[in-house]
Amino acid sequence: MRGELLATRGRVIAIAAVLAFAIVSPLFVDEFSVLVLNQCLIWGILALSLDLMLGYTGMASLGHAAYFGTGAYATAIMSATYGASFGEAFVVAIIAAAVVTAICALVALRASDVYFLMITFALAMLIWGLAYRWDSMTGGENGIAGIDRPLFMEDTITYYYFTLIVAAGVFLFFSVLVHSCFGKTMVGIRESESRMRALGYNVWLHKFIIYMISGLFSGLAGFLWVYYNSYVAPTDVELVTSFNALLMVSLGGPGTLAGPLLGSTIFVILDNSVNMFTERSLTVVGCIYIVVVLFAPEGIMGFIKQLRTKAQEANNG
Amino acid sequence: MEQESHQGSNGSAACLKVEGLAKHFGGLVAVNNVDLTVENGERRGIIGPNGAGKTTFFNMIAGELDPTHGRVHLYGEDITRLPTHRRTHLGMARTFQITNLFPNLSVLDNVLLAAQALERSKFSMLRTIKSHRHIYDKAEEMMRRLNLWDMQNLIVKDLSHGYQRQIEIALALVENPKVLLLDEPTAGLSPAESAEVVALLKELDPEMTMLIIEHDMDVAFELVDKLMVMHEGEVIADGPKEEVRANQTVQEIYLGHD
Numbered sequence: 001m002r003g004e005l006l007a008t009r010g011r012v013i014a015i016a017a018v019l020a021f022a023i024v025s026p027l028f029v030d031e032f033s034v035l036v037l038n039q040c041l042i043w044g045i046l047a048l049s050l051d052l053m054l055g056y057t058g059m060a061s062l063g064h065a066a067y068f069g070t071g072a073y074a075t076a077i078m079s080a081t082y083g084a085s086f087g088e089a090f091v092v093a094i095i096a097a098a099v100v101t102a103i104c105a106l107v108a109l110r111a112s113d114v115y116f117l118m119i120t121f122a123l124a125m126l127i128w129g130l131a132y133r134w135d136s137m138t139g140g141e142n143g144i145a146g147i148d149r150p151l152f153m154e155d156t157i158t159y160y161y162f163t164l165i166v167a168a169g170v171f172l173f174f175s176v177l178v179h180s181c182f183g184k185t186m187v188g189i190r191e192s193e194s195r196m197r198a199l200g201y202n203v204w205l206h207k208f209i210i211y212m213i214s215g216l217f218s219g220l221a222g223f224l225w226v227y228y229n230s231y232v233a234p235t236d237v238e239l240v241t242s243f244n245a246l247l248m249v250s251l252g253g254p255g256t257l258a259g260p261l262l263g264s265t266i267f268v269i270l271d272n273s274v275n276m277f278t279e280r281s282l283t284v285v286g287c288i289y290i291v292v293v294l295f296a297p298e299g300i301m302g303f304i305k306q307l308r309t310k311a312q313e314a315n316n317g
Numbered sequence: 318m319e320q321e322s323h324q325g326s327n328g329s330a331a332c333l334k335v336e337g338l339a340k341h342f343g344g345l346v347a348v349n350n351v352d353l354t355v356e357n358g359e360r361r362g363i364i365g366p367n368g369a370g371k372t373t374f375f376n377m378i379a380g381e382l383d384p385t386h387g388r389v390h391l392y393g394e395d396i397t398r399l400p401t402h403r404r405t406h407l408g409m410a411r412t413f414q415i416t417n418l419f420p421n422l423s424v425l426d427n428v429l430l431a432a433q434a435l436e437r438s439k440f441s442m443l444r445t446i447k448s449h450r451h452i453y454d455k456a457e458e459m460m461r462r463l464n465l466w467d468m469q470n471l472i473v474k475d476l477s478h479g480y481q482r483q484i485e486i487a488l489a490l491v492e493n494p495k496v497l498l499l500d501e502p503t504a505g506l507s508p509a510e511s512a513e514v515v516a517l518l519k520e521l522d523p524e525m526t527m528l529i530i531e532h533d534m535d536v537a538f539e540l541v542d543k544l545m546v547m548h549e550g551e552v553i554a555d556g557p558k559e560e561v562r563a564n565q566t567v568q569e570i571y572l573g574h575d
Contacts, residue, residue, distance in 0.1 A: 176442070176443055177442050179445055180441055180442045180443055180444060180445060181433055181438050181439050181440070181441040181442075181444060181445065181446050181449070182439065182440055182441060182442045183442070184426065184429070184430055184433075184446055185430070185439060187419070187421075187422065188419055188422075188430045191418075191419035191420060191421060191422060192417055192418065192419055192420075194381065194413075194417060195413070195417045195418065195419065195488070196430075196434075197380075197381075197400075197401040197402050198379065198381075198401060198402075198405065198410070198411050198413075198417075198489075199402075199405060199430065199431050199434035199488065199492075200402045200405030200406055200434040200435050200492070201402055201434055201439070202400075202402050203402070209440075
């Protein structure tokens with residue numbers, strides 16, 4: 001009991017510290033660093049959404065670029081082509097992400113395990129194909145540029161704070177979700193689908209709902225990304241984006257909420273710093289992935305948990 | 318709710334009625350035209366050597382496998398094509414021959430997941446399971462009955478096989494089923510542990526209908542009234558257990574020559 005209380009207190013302190021850092025640090029660093037931090041938050045939302053499926057429910061998706069990209073393209077098209085406002089673009093982006101996610105889920109949920117991964121990947125390639133080839137709508141290879149933020153959040157730092165509020169809200173909702181009745185069923189499905197069915201759960205329906213939540217929040221990340229970048233291109237929807245999201249979750253620790261945020265932060269900072277020295281940032285990222293899979297298969301959070309358990313055992317023994 | 322209305326309308330029908338059930342895997346006939354009627358409150362055993370088709374037969378009743386032909390009725394309703402989780406809502410529960418739990422969750426979380434399975438609140442995204450008092454109480458009562466309460470915070474995968482087999486039964490019982498399907502409940506247990514499980518099953522509500530696959534003849538004889546013997550996908554004997562034991566064919570095929 002006491003250990004549990006201490007752990008909860010530790011968690012609250014850690015969250016407060018990270019939040020304090022996220023609020024205060026932009027005031028003391030240059031604009032480039034604020035941009036990098038903003039990227040961490042947006043990718044963090046995408047990684048969190050993916051983790052709901054990958055880490056909590058055990059559904060490995062290699063296609064989250066599709067839902068991210070749908071949100072992004074819907075935003076860009078609404079804003080640049082139709083001159084929609086920030087709010088209007090948001091509504092359309094979320095609806096578009098919901099529709100695309102629902103269609104993909106209906107197809108992908110017929111399979112599981114590695115077949116599920118392949119199908120999500122194939123579906124994402126379809127979305128990429130649309131972005132790349134549907135010139136009149138998406139601008140083809142050139143993408144869509146000139147998406148302006150509303151005046152009040154035009155400057156880098158205001159938009160950063162806006163993103164921070166959204167990310168904190170997502171984190172809060174997810175932490176309530178994973179501890180809820182429904183959240184426990186996600187873990188139950190990861191642990192044993194056949195047992196869940198035998199207990200009376202409609203596993204398909206639960207997976208569909210989780211897929212929808214995950215897709216919607218990925219779309220939200222895409223929406224934020226477009227207003228951050230003021231530009232969208234097929235590269236945002238390609239395999240590398242899906243893979244990066246997967247890497248962030250694996251790196252930080254699947255099945256935890258801190259993990260994806262930690263993973264996205266490390267990834268973004270690394271990506272930006274490596275890019276200064278070499279064009280082969282993907283090679284570096286690939287090597288990191290191999291090291292993580294070999295030495296910390298549960299990610300950094302899993303590694304920390306292991307160390308803590310060992311320390312506890314040493315104390316007790 | 319669903320369960321009660323169901324019993325009302327079909328009170329007189331046999332609990333479980335299986336007609337001409339068969340399963341073919343390609344050219345292999347795993348189960349061939351099996352008929353079975355289990356009355357309310359009956360304890361029925363299915364025995365047979367390895368590969369007799371017992372578990373295949375069982376999985377068709379539970380809903381995990383689609384039969385090639387034949388029908389399954391539960392309280393008069395045709396459930397042949399009903400998905401597994403819908404059968405559970407009609408009052409059916411099962412255990413698995415190979416322990417099938419949530420290994421990385423605590424014992425309490427395992428039982429809680431089972432206890433909320435038929436509740437509407439399982440879709441709640443804001444409240445925890447524990448905050449639903451009646452679900453928590455249901456889980457606590459079941460765990461105390463099986464002496465699992467003291468280990469509520471232990472992770473299931475760290476427990477001994479004996480305890481895991483008990484949790485296996487706890488998960489099936491916590492929703493208070495009317496029909497309990499047990500697939501070798503004592504598989505892999507020591508004689509002492511096995512005796513404990515038998516004692517536990519004997520104490521259950523006599524109204525509860527049970528269908529038990531058993532490998533261990535002694536266990537089967539202790540638990541059931543009637544026995545069905547399967548061999549190579551076919552039923553070779555079915556009736557009161559003493560009669561079945563005396564049956565010449567059964568002795569030759571299953572019990573061996575004395």
